[in-house]
Amino acid sequence: MNPYIDIVIRSICVYFFMVIALRIFGKKELSQLNASDIVLILLISNAVQNAMVGSDISLEGGIIAAFSLFLVNFIFKKTVNRSAFLSQLVQSKPEILIHDGIIDFKALSRLDITSDELDEVIREHGLENYKHVKLAMFEINGSISVISGNDNLIQTKHKRIHKSLS
Structure with a gap:
């Protein structure tokens, strides 16, 4: 050859x-x-x-x-x-990490994203903490995009987003 x-x-x-x-x-x-x-x-x-x-x-x-x-x-x-x-x-689909100030801990765990890494990204987007996040998405390219919400977002205790694996 x-x-x-x-x-x-x-x-x-x-x-x-x-x-x-x-x-x-x-x-x-x-x-x-x-x-x-x-x-x-x-x-x-x-x-x-x-x-x-x-x-x-x-x-x-x-x-x-x-x-x-x-x-x-x-x-x-x-x-x-x-x-x-x-x-x-x-390519996998984008995944919701935070919705209306509520963190999806199952998604974080599945994607092997630590809370420290998520906090860092939130701060990089100029927000103090996850309660101020309207939507945080783990994008198909591996980045995390963050959309800020209003100041009235409050996390409900023990409430998490349950995303199907579709």
């Missing part, structure tokens, strides 16, 4: 492995990087480099691997945007 075709096939396999791994390990990992996450990304890139180019350390091999990744990413995004099935498979 042509060594460059081998690089293309290896690169495409690594790409899809990474897409699946990120889907399994969660979108939160993409939007909230800390030092250990950056180290992980650097180590993963080093680990998969050899899987993509093998023993070929030439400039051409690296360019072919990079081009293959750009091309498969472009095609994959176009395909996902046109296919409802693939879109649902690859």
Whole structure:
């Protein structure tokens, strides 16, 4: 087999492995990087480099691997945007974290978001605490969007939002 075709096939396999791994390990990992996450990304890139180019350390091999990744990413995004099935498979739906000042603790737990992380995002949006939040959504890209409410929002004790897993 042509060594460059081998690089293309290896690169495409690594790409899809990474897409699946990120889907399994969660979108939160993409939007909230800390030092250990950056180290992980650097180590993963080093680990998969050899899987993509093998023993070929030439400039051409690296360019072919990079081009293959750009091309498969472009095609994959176009395909996902046109296919409802693939879109649902690859991208999860936005989830409500806070509604009218009431925190959905089940959603936070399921998404592995700590109350400290949620508090930080609320403060970043200029609000003092969750009671002032009309709506906080965990978006499909891993970010949390916050819409402020009025000052009269009060949380009812033990009342939580129950979101179905549909």
